[in-house]
Amino acid sequence: MGFDEVRTDVNDRMAGKHRNATKRLVLRLHLVPCSNDDAAGMTDTQVIDTFWNEFKEFNQKSGAFEYANRWNSPDVRAGKSHTWHEKYSLPYTKVLGYEVCRVTSKCLRIGPAERNWGDAKHIKSGKRSYMSADSIEKRISLYGTARVTEARSMQPTLERDDAVGSSAMFGVDDMK
Numbered sequence: 001m002g003f004d005e006v007r008t009d010v011n012d013r014m015a016g017k018h019r020n021a022t023k024r025l026v027l028r029l030h031l032v033p034c035s036n037d038d039a040a041g042m043t044d045t046q047v048i049d050t051f052w053n054e055f056k057e058f059n060q061k062s063g064a065f066e067y068a069n070r071w072n073s074p075d076v077r078a079g080k081s082h083t084w085h086e087k088y089s090l091p092y093t094k095v096l097g098y099e100v101c102r103v104t105s106k107c108l109r110i111g112p113a114e115r116n117w118g119d120a121k122h123i124k125s126g127k128r129s130y131m132s133a134d135s136i137e138k139r140i141s142l143y144g145t146a147r148v149t150e151a152r153s154m155q156p157t158l159e160r161d162d163a164v165g166s167s168a169m170f171g172v173d174d175m176k
Helices: 003-013 016-029 044-060 074-078 081-088 096-103 110-123 126-130 133-158
Strands: none
Touching: 016 044, 016 096, 044 096, 074 081, 081 096, 110 133
């Protein structure tokens, strides 16, 4: 599905509930402390209004988005939304660029979501299945951080040339 098809599909399906969810997300990402200096001092109403104005310009390819060379960027064809928005939205908008760079960034793709879901299943087992969402969120954060730290500490050992075992990442056998 090409870029224009995606845009048409989004515009056709955008209902009130989607706009309300977008509004909640925009406001959530602009809670204090917010790193968006362009929106500093703006009220919630101003942030939302600015976002929708910039979103309209983006959809209509007008204003900051009217230049054809931006839409012909290799990032558009390669599906690198974050990189494209970092170059062509962030410097030219007050709210939209800040939002889409966070929403389309790598950390929000399926890999981290799958890892967090796996951690949640590990934590929510047996008698722990009725824990509150806040408690689970905190435990997942701690558990995931501990696993990453453990993996990083094991990495030098598992990447040595003479590493052996099923968890070795590189070993003598790979040299053949």
